[in-house]
Amino acid sequence: xxxxxxxxxxxxxxxxxxxxxxxxxxxxxxxxxxxxxxxxxxxxxxxxxxxxxxxxxxxxxxxxxxxxxxxxxxxxxxxxxxxxxxxxxxxxxxxxxxxxxxxxxxxxxxxxxxxxxxxxxxxxxxxxxxxxxxxxxxxxxxxxxxxxxxxxxxxxxxxxxxxxxxxxxxxxxxxxxxxxxxxxxxxxxxxxxxxxxxxxxxxxxxxxxxxxxxxxxxxxxxxxxxxxxxxxxxxxxxxxxxxxxxxxxxxxxxxxxxxxxxxxxxxxxxxxxxxxxxxxxxxxxxxxxxxxxxxxxxxxxxxxxxxxxxxxxxxxxxxxxxxxxxxxxxxxxxxxxxxxxxxxxxxxxxxxxxxxxxxxxxxxxxxxxxxxxxxxxxxx
Amino acid sequence: xxxxxxxxxxxxxxxxxxxxxxxxxxxxxxxxxxxxxxxxxxxxxxxxxxxxxxxxxxxxxxxxxxxxxxxxxxxxxxxxxxxxxxxxxxxxxxxxxxxxxxxxxxxxxxxxxxxxxxxxxxxxxxxxxxxxxxxxxxxxxxxxxxxxxxxxxxxxxxxxxxxxxxxxxxxxxxxxxxxxxxxxxxxxxxxxxxxxxxxxxxxxxxxxxxxxxxxxxxxxxxxxxxxxxxxxxxxxxxxxxxxxxxxxxxxxxxxxxxxxxxxxxxxxxxxxxxxxxxxxxxxxxxxxxxx
Numbered sequence: 186x187x188x189x190x191x192x193x194x195x196x197x198x199x200x201x202x203x204x205x206x207x208x209x210x211x212x213x214x215x216x217x218x219x220x221x222x223x224x225x226x227x228x229x230x231x232x233x234x235x236x237x238x239x240x241x242x243x244x245x246x247x248x249x250x251x252x253x254x255x256x257x258x259x260x261x262x263x264x265x266x267x268x269x270x271x272x273x274x275x276x277x278x279x280x281x282x283x284x285x286x287x288x289x290x291x292x293x294x295x296x297x298x299x300x301x302x303x304x305x306x307x308x309x310x311x312x313x314x315x316x317x318x319x320x321x322x323x324x325x326x327x328x329x330x331x332x333x334x335x336x337x338x339x340x341x342x343x344x345x346x347x348x349x350x351x352x353x354x355x356x357x358x359x360x361x362x363x364x365x366x367x368x369x370x371x372x373x374x375x376x377x378x379x380x381x382x383x384x385x386x387x388x389x390x391x392x393x394x395x396x397x398x399x400x401x402x403x404x405x406x407x408x409x410x411x412x413x414x415x416x417x418x419x420x421x422x423x424x425x426x427x428x429x430x431x432x433x434x435x436x437x438x439x440x441x442x443x444x445x446x447x448x449x450x451x452x453x454x455x456x457x458x459x460x461x462x463x464x465x466x467x468x469x470x471x472x473x474x475x476x477x478x479x480x481x482x483x484x485x486x487x488x489x490x491x492x493x494x495x496x497x498x499x500x501x502x503x504x505x506x507x508x509x510x511x512x513x514x515x516x517x518x519x520x521x522x523x524x525x526x527x528x529x530x531x532x533x534x535x536x537x538x539x540x541x542x543x544x545x546x547x548x549x550x551x552x553x554x555x556x557x558x559x560x561x562x563x564x565x
Numbered sequence: 566x567x568x569x570x571x572x573x574x575x576x577x578x579x580x581x582x583x584x585x586x587x588x589x590x591x592x593x594x595x596x597x598x599x600x601x602x603x604x605x606x607x608x609x610x611x612x613x614x615x616x617x618x619x620x621x622x623x624x625x626x627x628x629x630x631x632x633x634x635x636x637x638x639x640x641x642x643x644x645x646x647x648x649x650x651x652x653x654x655x656x657x658x659x660x661x662x663x664x665x666x667x668x669x670x671x672x673x674x675x676x677x678x679x680x681x682x683x684x685x686x687x688x689x690x691x692x693x694x695x696x697x698x699x700x701x702x703x704x705x706x707x708x709x710x711x712x713x714x715x716x717x718x719x720x721x722x723x724x725x726x727x728x729x730x731x732x733x734x735x736x737x738x739x740x741x742x743x744x745x746x747x748x749x750x751x752x753x754x755x756x757x758x759x760x761x762x763x764x765x766x767x768x769x770x771x772x773x774x775x776x777x778x779x780x781x782x783x784x785x786x787x788x789x790x791x792x793x794x795x796x797x798x799x800x801x802x803x804x805x806x807x808x809x810x811x812x813x814x815x816x817x818x819x820x821x822x823x824x825x826x827x828x829x830x831x832x833x834x835x836x837x838x839x840x841x842x843x844x845x846x847x848x849x850x851x852x853x854x855x856x
Contacts, residue, residue, distance in 0.1 A: 266661060266664070313841045313844060313845065314844070316844045316845060316848045317800075317844060317848050320594065320598065320600045320660070320664065320804075321800055321804060321848075323600060323664070324600065324796040324797070324799070324800050325800060325840065325844060327793060327796060328793065328796065328797050328800075328836075328837050328840050329837060331793045331833075331837070332833065332834055332837035335833040335834060336834065339830070450789070450793070454668055454672060457665070457668065458668075458669070458672070461665060503677070503680040503681055504677060504680065506680060507676040507677060507679065507680040508676070509672060509673070509675070509676035510673045510676035510677045510680065511673075512672070512673075513669050513670070513671075513672035513673025513674075513676060514669070514673050516665075516668075516669035516672065516673075517652065517666055517669035517670060517673065520656075520662050520665045520666050520669060521652070521655060521656065521662075521666065524662060547659070547661050547662055547665075548659065550661055551658075551659050551660055551661050551662070
């Protein structure tokens with residue numbers, strides 16, 4: 186009767202241990218050749234896979250999958266519930282736009298500047314918000330993201346305010362501009378997703394990741410062992426933020442512009458919904474969540490404009506024509522009745538068949554929080 | 566001199582509004598360790614229903630103003646109670662999931678409000694007196710601020726009396742202090758959870774209707790904006806402390822107003838800086854107990 190954590194660990198020599206890598210590599214290859222094929226999935230994709238519209242949607246899916254992966258590193262690996270993750274996504278998007286617009290550098294130095302900017306903001310805000318943990322941490326990160334959002338909205342002449350920031354197209358290589366080059370953008374976002382996946386995998390498997398996981402389970406014990414949980418958590422936080430910045434850069438390139446909503450709390454909540462939907466603590470869950478959410482959002486928006494919805498009485502018409510309402514309800518249902526999300530539920534089913542006992546990752550984070558909170562309560 | 570008085574008093578008025586939202590948040594967190602993201606949704610729904618009531622009774626009269634506030638408080642309390650019973654209670658002691666559920670609720674509620682009342686802000690005209698100003702020490706204070714201060718003071722007094730003088734208030738205070746001990750004494754703390762949610766919802770409802778009169782319009786995003794300041798206030802004041810919330814509300818709002826006037830509109834930003842400073846110097850907040 187072993188209680189296993191939600192994070193699948195790789196045991197060397199176990200049969201089928203290489204399977205995830207084979208499946209993953211095959212998936213990447215399939216995704217890479219998709220723009221060259223003519224596959225239609227009616228009801229899910231807006232058109233055949235080689236059309237720009239479909240490729241743009243798939244690219245957006247991959248950007249959000251990358252963002253969800255980075256958030257999973259934060260919540261799943263180190264158990265930090267942040268409400269300010271969008272700040273770093275926005276830092277990437279706006280950083281690239283501003284580097285091109287104000288500094289006037291070409292694309293690749295601009296990407297570097299955006300990443301360094303995201304890194305600096307993450308290190309600064311992370312170091313301060315980690316003075317507190319648990320729920321207060323969530324509030325403080327939210328406040329920082331809000332400050333970022335206010336700064337972006339207020340400084341109209343720099344960031345374009347509510348109008349958003351357009352990407353200066355003439356500084357971008359020609360093969361990344363225009364609808365006819367959506368294919369190239371699609372491949373760029375695929376590369377970004379793979380990079381983010383590898384970084385997240387590397388952090389998860391490294392000593393740093395293990396330390397962060399140990400801190401999630403029991404911070405006091407890590408301290409007693411003479412290790413520094415603060416440094417580990419901060420490093421993971423910064424790594425996650427950097428991945429988010431990279432996703433933001435891809436977003437900026439893909440949309441050739443960004444709005445202030447890319448910094449706001451709403452985006453963080455969206456990412457949180459994706460990760461919980463997919464399954465906290467599972468890398469593939471985060472990807473599934475990101476893709477599923479983006480496609481659902483798109484399809485529900487199409488549904489909202491459908492003829493038969495418009496003829497319904499108000500009681501049914503209003504909820505059905507609000508995609509975010511439906512997604513919010515779906516999210517509540519998942520949290521209440523399927524706490525492991527998609528990946529967690531599948532994983533638990535597989536483990537139960539093997540005779541292992543499991544608990545959802547969220548439960549574990551909760552228990553860890555209580556373990557920290559209780560001694561404090563006794564002391565007070 | 567007069568401009569300082571003006572900034573000071575409008576700051577206190579704005580702080581009163583923050584307090585109406587933050588008091589419930591702080592109590593709920595103190596007792597249940599739940600960060601209630603749906604608090605903004607309570608507030609927005611109350612504002613919209615209050616608007617409907619005021620519209621039906623004629624916006625200019627004082628009667629409809631008072632009735633709309635009372636209806637707003639009732640709506641907030643009912644919405645909050647239902648939230649606690651349906652969504653929070655089944656997830657008892659699973660704090661992260663409770664937070665996530667309230668996040669989902671606010672997500673869905675904002676979208677639903679947009680669907681019902683539209684994405685554009687709805688304007689409201691209150692009693693004419695609210696549009697006028699009163700002169701104090703040479704400063705002309707808009708009358709809405711007096712209403713805000715009065716309402717917050719009444720809510721504060723009512724809350725303190727309730728917490729200090731009644732049996733349920735005593736259970737709630739004891740629960741904030743040490744919940745396991747209260748449970749060990751054979752008192753069902755869970756019953757007071759619903760009560761705390763109802764009280765917080767009612768305060769937020771009053772805040773919602775008044776915020777609508779303060780900004781002269783209501784939109785589906787009214788709650789989200791106020792909620793973030795309420796979060797900041799509760800962290801600065803110390804989570805779970807009503808007095809802390811009251812002091813921090815006024816402190817934050819006054820600072821915000823001064824920065825808006827003298828530091829070219831950087832009020833929102835200064836508040837976050839204050840939050841960072843408080844966290845660096847005193848991570849538990851001004852009146853927080855736990856070290």
